[in-house]
Amino acid sequence: xxxxxxxxxxxxxxxxxxxxxxxxxxxxxxxxxxxxxxxxxxxxxxxxxxxxxxxxxxxxxxxxxxxxxxxxxxxxxxxxxxxxxxxxxxxxxxxxxxxxxxxxxxxxxxxxxxxxxxxxxxxxxxxxxxxxxxxxxxxxxxxxxxxxxxxxxxxxxxxxxxxxxxxxxxxxxxxxxxxxxxxxxxxxxxxxxxxxxxxxxxxxxxxxxxxxxxxxxxxxxxxxxxxxxxxxxxxxxxxxxxxxxxxxxxxxxxxxxxxxxxxxxxxxxxxxxxxxxxxxxxxxxxxxxxxxxxxxxxxxxxxxxxxxxxxxxxxxxxxxxxxxxxxxxxxxxxxxxxxxxxxxxxxxxxxxxxxxxxxxxxxxxxxxxxxxxxxxxxxxxxxxxxxxxxxxxxxxxxxxxxxxxxxxxxxxxxxxxxxxxxxxxxxxxxxxxxxxxxxxxxxxxxxxxxxxxxxxxxxxxxxxxxxxxxxxxxxxxxxxxxxxxxxxxxxxxxxxxxxxxxxxxxxxxxxxxxxxxxxxxxxxxxxxxxxxxxxxxxxxxxxxxxxxxxxxxxxxxxxxxxxxxxxxxxxxxxxxxxxxxxxxxxxxxxxxxxxxxxxxxxxxxxxxxxxxxxxxxxxxxxxxxxxxxxxxxxxxxxxxxxxxxxxxxxxxxxxxxxxxxxxxxxxxxxxxxxxxxxxxxxxxxxxxxxxxxxxxxxxxxxxxxxxxxxxxxxxxxxxxxxxxxxxxxxxxxxxxxxx
Amino acid sequence: xxxxxxxxxxxxxxxxxxxxxxxxxxxxxxxxxxxxxxxxxxxxxxxxxxxxxxxxxxxxxxxxxxxxxxxxxxxxxxxxxxxxxxxxxxxxxxxxxxxxxxxxxxxxxxxxxxxxxxxxxxxxxxxxxxxxxxxxxxxxxxxxxxxxxxxxxxxxxxxxxxxx
Numbered sequence: 071x072x073x074x075x076x077x078x079x080x081x082x083x084x085x086x087x088x089x090x091x092x093x094x095x096x097x098x099x100x101x102x103x104x105x106x107x108x109x110x111x112x113x114x115x116x117x118x119x120x121x122x123x124x125x126x127x128x129x130x131x132x133x134x135x136x137x138x139x140x141x142x143x144x145x146x147x148x149x150x151x152x153x154x155x156x157x158x159x160x161x162x163x164x165x166x167x168x169x170x171x172x173x174x175x176x177x178x179x180x181x182x183x184x185x186x187x188x189x190x191x192x193x194x195x196x197x198x199x200x201x202x203x204x205x206x207x208x209x210x211x212x213x214x215x216x217x218x219x220x221x222x223x224x225x226x227x228x229x230x231x232x233x234x235x236x237x238x239x240x241x242x243x244x245x246x247x248x249x250x251x252x253x254x255x256x257x258x259x260x261x262x263x264x265x266x267x268x269x270x271x272x273x274x275x276x277x278x279x280x281x282x283x284x285x286x287x288x289x290x291x292x293x294x295x296x297x298x299x300x301x302x303x304x305x306x307x308x309x310x311x312x313x314x315x316x317x318x319x320x321x322x323x324x325x326x327x328x329x330x331x332x333x334x335x336x337x338x339x340x341x342x343x344x345x346x347x348x349x350x351x352x353x354x355x356x357x358x359x360x361x362x363x364x365x366x367x368x369x370x371x372x373x374x375x376x377x378x379x380x381x382x383x384x385x386x387x388x389x390x391x392x393x394x395x396x397x398x399x400x401x402x403x404x405x406x407x408x409x410x411x412x413x414x415x416x417x418x419x420x421x422x423x424x425x426x427x428x429x430x431x432x433x434x435x436x437x438x439x440x441x442x443x444x445x446x447x448x449x450x451x452x453x454x455x456x457x458x459x460x461x462x463x464x465x466x467x468x469x470x471x472x473x474x475x476x477x478x479x480x481x482x483x484x485x486x487x488x489x490x491x492x493x494x495x496x497x498x499x500x501x502x503x504x505x506x507x508x509x510x511x512x513x514x515x516x517x518x519x520x521x522x523x524x525x526x527x528x529x530x531x532x533x534x535x536x537x538x539x540x541x542x543x544x545x546x547x548x549x550x551x552x553x554x555x556x557x558x559x560x561x562x563x564x565x566x567x568x569x570x571x572x573x574x575x576x577x578x579x580x581x582x583x584x585x586x587x588x589x590x591x592x593x594x595x596x597x598x599x600x601x602x603x604x605x606x607x608x609x610x611x612x613x614x615x616x617x618x619x620x621x622x623x624x625x626x627x628x629x630x631x632x633x634x635x636x637x638x639x640x641x642x643x644x645x646x647x648x649x650x651x652x653x654x655x656x657x658x659x660x661x662x663x664x665x666x667x668x669x670x671x672x673x674x675x676x677x678x679x680x681x682x683x684x685x686x687x688x689x690x691x692x693x694x695x696x697x698x699x700x701x702x703x704x705x706x707x708x709x710x711x712x713x714x715x716x717x718x719x720x721x722x723x724x725x726x727x728x729x730x731x732x733x734x735x736x737x738x739x740x741x742x743x744x745x746x747x748x749x750x751x752x753x754x755x756x757x758x759x760x761x762x763x764x765x766x767x768x769x770x771x772x773x774x775x776x777x778x779x780x781x782x783x784x785x786x787x788x789x790x791x792x793x794x795x796x797x798x799x800x801x802x803x804x805x806x807x808x809x
Numbered sequence: 810x811x812x813x814x815x816x817x818x819x820x821x822x823x824x825x826x827x828x829x830x831x832x833x834x835x836x837x838x839x840x841x842x843x844x845x846x847x848x849x850x851x852x853x854x855x856x857x858x859x860x861x862x863x864x865x866x867x868x869x870x871x872x873x874x875x876x877x878x879x880x881x882x883x884x885x886x887x888x889x890x891x892x893x894x895x896x897x898x899x900x901x902x903x904x905x906x907x908x909x910x911x912x913x914x915x916x917x918x919x920x921x922x923x924x925x926x927x928x929x930x931x932x933x934x935x936x937x938x939x940x941x942x943x944x945x946x947x948x949x950x951x952x953x954x955x956x957x958x959x960x961x962x963x964x965x966x967x968x969x970x971x972x973x
Binding site for chain 2: 278280568569613616619621622626631632633634
């Protein structure tokens with residue numbers, strides 16, 4: 071395919087995407103001249119270029135569409151539902167021809183007569199409309215096929231409209247020749263200020279910027295003695311940081327690129343399903359890395375289908391329940407720290423937890439006793455299990471039970487998370503938490519064999535220090551095991567795995583660390599010699615020869631310019647012969663199954679002389695830092711944690727005066743809904759499984775306490791930490807779950 | 810070495826030997842006592858003083874990873890290829906282009922860029938062992954000794970891995 075045709079295809083696709091957006095808007099604002107002008111322009115551009123490139127079929131169809139649009143523009147007909155449907159058909163017709171051109175290089179043979187007839191028929195005002203035929207010559211003559219220069223002449227021929235009282239007509243009236251000329255020129259200027267860039271070039275730029283950052287680091291170290299050079303290298307430092315940000319930005323695209331496809335989909339689906347739905351979109355300007363944007367398109371589409379099919383009820387049912395017959399579907403995107411949050415929120419019936427419970431028992435996913443003990447939140451998680459669907463009927467839109475598991479898999483594959491909230495009769499919110507970029511992965515740097523290795527934090531569940539004195543590691547024949555809270559954890563020694571020659575058990579004489587990993591459904595401990603700081607690493611691919619080894623997923627350059635291999639936890643488990651979770655009695659393989667456990671794990675801490683527990687799944691990191699790092703907004707202590715403002719909860723009075731700026735304090739950084747909260751503690755004591763306490767005489771969970779090591783221990787209620795002003799609405803979900 | 814007409818980047822080969830005398834620019838490198846040469850046309854860059862990161866479980870000839878212009882480059886250690894003991898300290902690296910990708914070739918030190926004449930070229934002698942015959946492309950007779958030519962294609966890590 072030649073360059074010109076390719077260019078034409080890309081441009082036309084973009085034009086049609088824009089047209090699709092405008093068409094769905096047109097239905098709500100039928101008189102909007104600007105929208106009409108936009109649609110007209112898209113079709114007109116295609117028609118103009120096709121004639122030049124010799125695509126006769128495309129030209130004919132575009133021409134027919136243009137005639138209809140001309141009638142609309144001239145106010146001869148109004149943009150009612152039927153006309154919009156016709157125009158959407160036109161859009162689909164044009165798209166399918168473009169697709170044929172893209173694959174075959176020519177436009178194919180199929181006939182578009184039917185569609186062209188339909189478009190012609192629509193040119194008659196709605197009240198006079200007769201099925202097909204009649205009306206052919208008149209509108210055709212009204213708009214010659216010659217292209218833009220003819221357009222003003224055409225409009226000039228039209229006598230000025232006499233009617234003034236009719237507002238929609240009046241706005242159409244304003245759509246004059248002058249406007250048709252003026253609008254295209256304004257868009258051409260935006261076209262001139264943008265440039266298409268090959269994504270591989272951007273990737274290369276990103277790489278080189280990374281290189282520049284490292285060179286800068288070395289320059290900064292080398293020049294610290296010379297004051298003049300120090301100044302210059304500082305400037306280099308700043309420019310490099312700005313450049314890096316700019317290149318990162320070049321890869322970002324607004325979420326509107328995929329949001330804009332949704333109005334059409336929602337429109338079509340609501341018609342098929344017989345729903346009345348208003349779509350609200352928010353935060354379309356939020357930006358995300360291009361590859362990630364592609365990756366969330368399918369999960370998002372799926373979530374919307376689900377919301378329309380299972381979430382929002384049919385109008386009669388809504389009216390009967392005293393709701394507005396028209397449902398609302400809200401798509402919201404927002405950036406929060408290093409993540410982008412995308413929410414699909416409906417005001418439908420919500421998810422019937424009882425149905426999930428019944429279905430799960432029926433499918434044998436959980437036992438009845440267990441189901442009775444589980445909280446609603448835990449039961450909700452079951453809809454992410456493959457094959458789970460509560461839809462009473464299978465429709466062609468959804469309900470086949472493939473879906474939510476795919477949504478979760480796709481989102482987790484790109485390092486994201488899916489959260490679900492539902493309230494009966496109030497609606498359901500599905501929240502996708504997507505990292506800003508794919509290329510950067512949080513990792514823990516570990517030491518072994520006198521070199522550094524990066525361990526992706528996604529697989530890491532906890533770290534255990536094994537002092538040399540204790541005989542903590544036990545053996546069954548050649549298999550090393552560690553008693554982790556009473557259960558045996560299989561161990562893999564990284565040095566022995568990587569240097570098979572060095573066997574033996576004589577390594578117990580030094581400090582060792584066990585990184586407890588969950589990977590591919592395998593649970594094991596990786597024994598390393600040392601731990602370094604966590605780092606955000608940039609993944610670099612390995613050459614095929616080294617990929618074949620199978621244990622490394624890439625390499626990275628650390629902050630100190632040292633190289634490190636990135637370990638693949640799943641491959642290590644496999645190589646070391648660690649069994650899958652199912653074979654291993656002690657192991658709980660995923661969140662969903664984890665939800666089946668009646669007990670949860672807690673971080674046991676001491677604050678102000680008494681013990682408290684923090685749910686372990688909410689703990690992000692435990693930081694020890696000088697007290698001077700804690701700053702204050704008014705009376706509230708806050709912490710700058712990785713560029714995010716984190717409020718510090720100080721129930722135990724750890725931060726009260728009498729500490730010197732250098733005194734260390736321990737802050738447990740926790741996740742609470744969409745924000746992060748720090749908890750100042752005196753000591754971190756242990757991790758332990760907490761039993762659930764039931765209130766005497768009821769099956770209600772006792773709020774805020776848990777049974778830890780047979781002692782009733784208070785749970786730190788992160789949800790009660792009031793958010794900082796301007797941090798969004800208070801999140802009280804935890805309080806609700808526990809109530 | 811002669812100073813007659815030069816074809817920059819020209820590659821001396823056995824076939825041309827009998828027809829016309831051609832000149833080749835060769836980068837000469839030191840390895841222990843030996844002098845080796847690589848046609849400069851295949852060399853992208855010479856990087857001095859590298860300290861490669863060892864890759865456990867990698868094939869023996871792999872000298873480790875070196876960070877090069879934002880990429881992580883797999884290196885081939887000439888010492889290991891020739892069964893010489895590893896050397897302490899930094900090594901020089903030639904960035905060699907081969908079959909669309911790059912790899913690093915680790916040597917003790919880069920010596921000089923010479924212009925070698927095909928008139929001084931001889932094919933591998935029949936007495937050297939098969940493994941070396943697979944790596945060497947012949948030798949130039951220089952005034953102060955022999956310079957053994959290495960063929961970049963044959964040093965490509967993928968090819969070496971397949972041969973192993």
